[in-house]
Amino acid sequence: MKHFTLGYLILLPLLFALFFFDISPIANFVNTYQTKLSLLFLSHSLDAGRVVGTDIWVNPHYKIFITNACNGMIPILVLDAAILAYHASWFKKILWIGIGYIAFTITNLVRLYAVAILVKKQSEFHFYHTILGNILLLVVGLVLFYLFLNSTKHQRVTR
Secondary structure (H helix, E strand, O other): OHHHHHHHHHHHHHHHHHHOOOOOHHHHHHHHHHHHHHHHHHHHHOOOOOEEOOEEEEEOOEEEEOOHHHOOHHHHHHHHHHHHHOOOOHHHHHHHHHHHHHHHHHHHHHHHHHHHHHOOOHHHHHHHHHHHHHHHHHHHHHHHHHHHHHHOHHHOOOO
């Protein structure tokens, strides 16, 4: 458990530095790609004219914009750090990082779509985006990590 905890606490800021914060060219590429993917999905699933650049028009008087914090990378990196810190084969780690990426990307797209559809007033944004949206991402992350742990059950070594 100490090995996992220490590994997680080292890997988490490292992954954020490499793939999220603007200090890394890799992060700029990843976040731009992830944001464009989100906007592409929303531009095809929402009514015409509701997605303009990085803005999503909720109504004629209120818009939200997709930034790095909304593109789904934060929960992906949190899960990736946990998977990488856990004692398992590299095949299982890479497999579950891929599964996590796909699951979180889809979940985040659903979350953004739901926010764009459900939010009618600015005062509702916090509830749908921050509370319900983050609860959804949290539950998906916990389920994914639980499934990852179950998939590695036969590999565990007791010390």
